[in-house]
Amino acid sequence: MPALLLEEMTWPEIEYVINNGCKTVVIPSGSIEQHGPHLAQVADTAIAEASAVDLARRLGNTLVAPVIRPGLSDHHLALPGTLSLRPEVFTGIIEDYVACYIKHGFENFILISSHGGNFNILEEITSSLNNKYPNNKFITGLPLQELLELLSGMEEEENMPEGTCGGHACEYETSVMLHLFPKHVRMEKARKGYVGRPTREILDRMHEGGIIAVSNIGVLGNPEQASAERGKRYFEKEQEALYKTVKKKLNNM
């Protein structure tokens, strides 16, 4: 099998693998949104696809749907280039992906996102799909809270000051991009944004005024020390956690 990406396969190749037990599809969603002065808008989308391919490889008998490129990014719209889908449009795209793939014989769907803004809606979509198609399985990946805990755990392990991996265009994300897609990183432009705990007050401020109410350059964390080697470790750790969660959820259904 070539790259595990459905869009890069021919229909006879897809038909063959379905007939030979490949019944699971990962549907990755990302975002096209500002990522500070140093990361290209594609960051989340690029990471989502890489994460989905890695997950599919670990699971076996799993393919990857075309990544849904823009996501729910209203809180980044103040900075140019950001796209944000209406929730009903985003939901509709996933529902249509699923309806098509079920017709072809796929049975299980894993809805993952590399963009925090998509997590809540993915939970809602997953539960409504489980109701609509009781003979199929729909699951999400790591819960957002777990992911955030993983980030602060990795930050500690790497001896980084608290808040360095703030979650947006931060040390973590910039390092992962340096590891996977260095051409989308302008390290000489990397500057620190809001560095600290994501307290209730900070989250409320961001909720009301968008990201620029917290950081005028659109960065949560400090990407200045980002490195490809650390990015490799971050990615590996996160993928391992994702794989374990997905495996457990699939077995429990």
Ligand SMILES: [Zn+2]
């Ligand atoms: Zn991002």
